[in-house]
Amino acid sequence: MIRIKDKSQCCGCEACVQRCPRQCISLIEDREGFLYPKVDKKSCIECNICEKVCPVINQSEAKEPLITYAAKNNDDKIRLRSSSGGIFSMLAEAVLNDGGVVFGVCWDKDWRLVFDYTESIDGLSRFRGSKYLQAHVGDAYLKVEQFLKSGRRVLFSGTPCQIRGLKLFLRREYDSLLCVDIICHGVPSPGVFRRYLNEEIANVAKNKVIDVDCLHIDDIQFRDKRTGWKSYSLRYQLRDNNANLYSNISLFTDNIYMRGFLQDFYLRPSCYVCSAKAGKSGADITLGDFWGIEQLKPEIDDDKGVSAVLLNTLLGKQIFEQLSVEKTLMNYAHVQQYNLAVYRSVARPQKRDKFFRSRKSFSATIESLSKITLKEKYIFIIKNLFRRICG
Ligand SMILES: Cc1cc2nc3c(=O)[nH]c(=O)nc-3n(C[C@H](O)[C@H](O)[C@H](O)COP(=O)(O)OP(=O)(O)OC[C@H]3O[C@@H](n4cnc5c(N)ncnc54)[C@H](O)[C@@H]3O)c2cc1C
Ligand code: SF4
Ligand code: SF4
Ligand code: SF4
Known part of the structure; x- marks a missing residue:
């Protein structure tokens, strides 16, 4: 059974909540404004499934990407509405054009940050752009599983710990699932x-x-x-x-x-000891800002956004390299040099x-x-x- 003795031991991925066969885990907001799971001990059957899907308990090894690019979406309008080079939108369009489904983070009608999915290119605009606070996962992993089991292709995007949570939740690999995470500084409350x-x-x-x-x-x-x-x-x-x-x-x-x-000042406690960055999430592709590009390759920097694209798996490499996108081969060491968040947690102030x-x-x-x-x-x-x- 999940027992959180120290708040830094829970990244809030919600995998345990969704996987519990008794549905006896609820989420409670703490005084800092973050959600934490709480088990109803009377209904719990001690099956320990919640522990098996927890990304903090089940950590993976750090891994370097197979290949690294600096890239830009050719459509300036989309790039300007995106946080970095707008590569998320290109990947999402490729999956949607193939009849797939895209999951991402957006505002709900009450301006709470949640996960949702879209089956249309117009629906992507809600996911575009970084929102600097933690999103509520809800039943997104269950929905991903339903789509995958029905034979649909799925792109799931989120923070590294949310990707790791999804992978553990699914308990098996799917060729039709493309996981895209972000270089993650940490999520505010x-x-x-x-x-x-x-x-x-x-x-x-x-x-x-x-x-x-x-x-x-x-x-x-x-x-x-x-x-x-x-x-x-x-x-x-x-x-x-x-x-x-x-x-x-x-x-x-x-x-x-x-x-x-x-x-x-107000990152989730788990972000100071992150268990999922540095390639531990299992995401096929990691996206971030290519900070430092103005010094490394000034000819491609127009101050409208350049993405760092880390291709971690053969599937990620195959899908990204098929896109018609302006891209330049780079060294991973350059991303590490200018963007510490890719492999290191920030210190708790x-x-x-x-x-x-x-x-x-x-x-x-x-x-x-x-x-x-x-x-x-x-x-x-x-x-x-x-x-x-x-x-
Ligand atoms: C909390 C947070 C911290 C970040 N820290 C860094 C950093 O330190 N260094 C760095 O290089 N990049 C960081 N990024 C990533 C960067 O800002 C871009 O999101 C990323 O480069 C993708 O940009 P894009 O232009 O390809 O697409 P965009 O359209 O900008 O990307 C949108 C994607 O981000 C996802 N997303 C947006 N908000 C959230 C959220 N709150 N939780 C989970 N997923 C979200 C959407 O679902 C979508 O997949 C961070 C992003 C977030 C949300
Ligand atoms: S041990 Fe099993 S029943 Fe109890 S909370 Fe965990 S998943 Fe649910
Ligand atoms: S599975 Fe996720 S939400 Fe549940 S305890 Fe582990 S980190 Fe927290
Ligand atoms: S730094 Fe990002 S990936 Fe790590 S625990 Fe925090 S939100 Fe999750």
Whole structure:
């Protein structure tokens, strides 16, 4: 039976919940805003299936990709709506054109982040673009299994731990399944994102002197590229009951939510000791931003987005190399050099606990935690001096 003694031992993939034959595992939101499984011991028959499908308990070996490319979607409109080079959309279109089904992450009607699937190319737009918070898997793995058993091709995209969870859930390999994961920095708390949004909405209502209940979310983009791919912006749009629009766009370096995310204050505890990155997920293809491309191959960088494409299996290689896409062969070492998240977990910051203990507003908490204290300044200066003296 799943027993979570330490929160970092659960990445929240939900494989146990979906596989339990007694359906006696439910998900409970903790005070940090993450979902964790809880077993109803009275109904549990101690079959241990939940432990067999858990990616944290059943970790695989790290693996380097067979081959690495830098690539761009030829359609600039799609590339600009995508976070990196828009390669996810090309892979998804190839599977859909072959009669397949594509699973990805999108907003539901209440602006909660969930998994869903589409059978049409138009339906892909909901999945496009990174959303920087953890998505609720729901019954997505069960649906993938149903499609595979009925003979359909399936593309499933998600974080490395969600791919590993799916693979363990399925308990066998399917030639008709293409798994695509992302280079993953870590996932922020959905509860914290809700807190951020509620505070923003309340501020807009106050400034415009309208009732907060009249404002509704209309759109959220974490990687708006109108300021460039490398200096992207977070943009949200609200609508009031009279259809008036209120837009807000801020550079990721200025946006209060992105600042807290990039300082790792509210990642899921498992993300500081990730069990699925570095090729452990079993995904056929891993996608990320090709950071550093402006130095490695300046001729292909137009600041609209270049993807790092890591082909991990022969199936992934075969499907990607069939695409009509602008691609350049690269070294995996270059991805590692500019994108540590591909193989290394970020360190758990000391300020994480302070963030969750704070009683101030969300923005006031981030502002106060982002200030560099005198002690931190001294440590920084001493570390630098030490580095210079010792080489
Ligand atoms: C939380 C998070 C952290 C990331 N960290 C890094 C990083 O450190 N370095 C790096 O190079 N790249 C990172 N990425 C990946 C990168 O931002 C792009 O998602 C990836 O390169 C694919 O881009 P694309 O242009 O091909 O397609 P896009 O259209 O941008 O990709 C969309 C794909 O991402 C999936 N997706 C979006 N949000 C989520 C989510 N919350 N959970 C699971 N899947 C999601 C969609 O289902 C779809 O498959 C991260 C993405 C996320 C969601
Ligand atoms: S041991 Fe079996 S019945 Fe009990 S929670 Fe796990 S999967 Fe469900
Ligand atoms: S990591 Fe996944 S399978 Fe393991 S306990 Fe958490 S939700 Fe369940
Ligand atoms: S960092 Fe690891 S544990 Fe966290 S979401 Fe990404 S793959 Fe999952």
